[in-house]
Amino acid sequence: xxxxxxxxxxxxxxxxxxxxxxxxxxxxxxxxxxxxxxxxxxxxxxxxxxxxxxxxxxxxxxxxxxxxxxxxxxxxxxxxxxxxxxxxxxxxxxxxxxxxxxxxxxxxxxxxxxxxxxxxxxxxxxxxxxxxxxxxxxxxxxxxxxxxxxxxxxxxxxxxxxxxxxxxxxxxxxxxxxxxxxxxxxxxxxxxxxxxxxxxxxxxxxxxxxxxxxxxxxxx
Amino acid sequence: xxxxxxxxxxxxxxxxxxxxxxxxxxxxxxxxxxxxxxxxxxxxxxxxxxxxxxxxxxxxxxxxxxxxxxxxxxxxxxxxxxxxxxxxxxxxxxxxxxxxxxxxxxxxxxxxxxxxxxxxxxxxxxxxxxxxxxxxxxxxxxxxxxxxxxxxxxxxxxxxxxxxxxxxxxxxxxxxxxxxxxxxxxxxxxxxxxxxxxxxxxxxxxxxxxxxxxxxxxxx
DNA sequence: ATTATTTTTTAGTATAGACTAAATTAGTAT
DNA sequence: ATACTAATTTAGTCTATACTAAAAAATAAT
Ligand SMILES: [Mn+2]
Ligand SMILES: [Mn+2]
Ligand SMILES: [Mn+2]
Ligand SMILES: [Mn+2]
Numbered sequence: 001x002x003x004x005x006x007x008x009x010x011x012x013x014x015x016x017x018x019x020x021x022x023x024x025x026x027x028x029x030x031x032x033x034x035x036x037x038x039x040x041x042x043x044x045x046x047x048x049x050x051x052x053x054x055x056x057x058x059x060x061x062x063x064x065x066x067x068x069x070x071x072x073x074x075x076x077x078x079x080x081x082x083x084x085x086x087x088x089x090x091x092x093x094x095x096x097x098x099x100x101x102x103x104x105x106x107x108x109x110x111x112x113x114x115x116x117x118x119x120x121x122x123x124x125x126x127x128x129x130x131x132x133x134x135x136x137x138x139x140x141x142x143x144x145x146x147x148x149x150x151x152x153x154x155x156x157x158x159x160x161x162x163x164x165x166x167x168x169x170x171x172x173x174x175x176x177x178x179x180x181x182x183x184x185x186x187x188x189x190x191x192x193x194x195x196x197x198x199x200x201x202x203x204x205x206x207x208x209x210x211x212x213x214x215x216x217x218x219x220x
Numbered sequence: 221x222x223x224x225x226x227x228x229x230x231x232x233x234x235x236x237x238x239x240x241x242x243x244x245x246x247x248x249x250x251x252x253x254x255x256x257x258x259x260x261x262x263x264x265x266x267x268x269x270x271x272x273x274x275x276x277x278x279x280x281x282x283x284x285x286x287x288x289x290x291x292x293x294x295x296x297x298x299x300x301x302x303x304x305x306x307x308x309x310x311x312x313x314x315x316x317x318x319x320x321x322x323x324x325x326x327x328x329x330x331x332x333x334x335x336x337x338x339x340x341x342x343x344x345x346x347x348x349x350x351x352x353x354x355x356x357x358x359x360x361x362x363x364x365x366x367x368x369x370x371x372x373x374x375x376x377x378x379x380x381x382x383x384x385x386x387x388x389x390x391x392x393x394x395x396x397x398x399x400x401x402x403x404x405x406x407x408x409x410x411x412x413x414x415x416x417x418x419x420x421x422x423x424x425x426x427x428x429x430x431x432x433x434x435x436x437x438x439x440x
Numbered sequence: 441a442t443t444a445t446t447t448t449t450t451a452g453t454a455t456a457g458a459c460t461a462a463a464t465t466a467g468t469a470t
Numbered sequence: 471a472t473a474c475t476a477a478t479t480t481a482g483t484c485t486a487t488a489c490t491a492a493a494a495a496a497t498a499a500t
Binding site: 087092097100104108116117120 | 317340
């Protein structure tokens with residue numbers, strides 16, 4: 001059984017997330033940017049994660065996460081998201097306050113704790129940001145979703161998740177009433193800068209920048 | 221504002237607990253035994269804690285915890301005990317399963333988290349082992365209590381806490397029905413080995429060793 | 441008052457995880 | 471094919487926290 005330190009768990013989680021973003025191999029610089037550590041520190045950690053067989057590491061050619069690594073990363077992600085649900089549902093945190101705390105709680109090592117927490121929360125399938133919660137075997141059932149930016153004029157949909165979980169972005173969404181589950185309709189799109197006019201929840205028309213509509217995920 | 225690492229918090233908590241056990245100054249060896257680290261490691265840590273002014277450290281003469289140190293230790297203890305209550309009350313842990321997990325959870329750094337947890341649990345005053353929970357200013361109101369070993373023959377009382385929180389001891393207490401709140405009566409005492417016969421909860425007569433009755437705390 | 445024992449500290453080493461600066465490799469442009 | 475640039479790794483340093491072995495101080499025993 002592979003055991004990882006807090007730091008190794010954080011790196012592996014970052015590598016997993018970067019892997020999900022399409023590209024086959026993840027670069028040292030990508031990880032460096034994500035983790036806010038210098039590339040030299042990343043290289044060192046990659047060597048260690050390679051030795052532990054949670055990634056495949058070929059010097060100078062980036063890394064691939066292994067099946068074992070994926071499983072471990074999903075465990076950490078599961079814990080992170082369950083704790084986020086707990087904080088919001090039980091402790092009345094708002095969705096922009098949970099991230100840092102969950103980033104610490106996700107490392108607590110107790111199988112029983114997570115089983116019981118899951119049960120206590122009613123086996124939630126999604127976290128407060130709409131992200132799917134893997135089961136204890138690492139199985140994850142994500143619903144189909146696409147960026148709001150890709151909806152055509154007059155197209156409609158429902159917000160199911162956010163890509164960016166920063167407090168600033170989430171508070172902005174609160175302000176315009178764009179919560180998870182809200183219905184949206186695209187009223188107009190500006191070719192020039194990618195900005196969009198959206199009808200939120202059938203009551204409010206809001207102009208959103210390209211950046212914003214790229215970070216809102218909807219299902220149709 | 222003094223910030224401590226996980227390790228420093230653990231040492232300080234140990235020093236605080238050892239200080240409470242009567243003696244004015246705590247020795248390096250005491251701490252070493254409590255923390256299961258070698259004395260040399262303890263010496264090193266004492267120097268650091270001394271520099272941070274959370275203890276008074278005179279080489280070769282043991283340590284005293286300072287007011288600042290006491291406050292910080294009580295914060296950690298508060299978190300530890302609140303998490304224990306959470307685990308037992310909300311996640312259905314039994315009182316012998318909570319200690320290790322709480323020992324990790326106690327280090328999570330979020331003021332809001334602890335305030336909300338406290339509120340969510342209904343501002344509990346005692347943890348599952350009967351130990352008092354300090355408030356957010358470090359004030360702690362302990363109820364008067366004494367070891368069961370000090371009750372005279374025919375004396376009665378009520379179990380309010382346990383000194384030893386090891387799983388083995390707590391499971392033994394479960395077996396004999398000696399939960400927190402149980403009424404007890406001392407039926408007989410054996411001079412020779414300090415063992416005692418106790419009527420538990422008005423229904424069960426149990427023989428307990430000196431060791432056991434020394435670790436059960438009662439109020440009369 | 442010496443000597444012996446126990447306790448504690450110091451010195452030196454190890455590992456984890458970060459850093460900077462320098463060297464090396466891969467990829468791109470001429 | 472060669473030279474330039476960007477990405478990456480290596481080398482060396484630092485801090486935190488542990489360890490063992492040796493030295494030093496305090497305490498106990500004679
Ligand atoms: Mn984390
Ligand atoms: Mn989330
Ligand atoms: Mn702890
Ligand atoms: Mn307790």
